[in-house]
Amino acid sequence: MTPWKSVFFLKNVPTWERVLRVVAALAATVAALRVLAPPSAWLVASAAIGFALTGLFGVCPACALVGRRLPKQG
Numbered sequence: 001m002t003p004w005k006s007v008f009f010l011k012n013v014p015t016w017e018r019v020l021r022v023v024a025a026l027a028a029t030v031a032a033l034r035v036l037a038p039p040s041a042w043l044v045a046s047a048a049i050g051f052a053l054t055g056l057f058g059v060c061p062a063c064a065l066v067g068r069r070l071p072k073q074g
Contacts, residue, residue: 011058012068021055024048 013021025048032044054060060068 010064010069012063012070013054013058013060014070018055018058022052025052025055 028048028051029045032041032048035041036044
């Protein structure tokens with residue numbers, strides 16, 4: 001396996017954290033759109049979308065850069 005595949009295609013976020021990321025992103029989006037003024041609300045909501053994507057796919061590029069990996073199971 002090439003180094004690029006090992007860094008970018010292996011899941012590095014555990015299931016409990018994936019769920020937490022998606023829930024936090026949804027809460028941040030709803031809160032931003034209800035509380036903040038339009039320019040900053042859209043900025044916070046778009047940042048939350050990126051956070052939700054890392055939860056949905058299970059791969060966090062920032063975590064991969066520092067070498068975070070899930071422990072081997074089984």
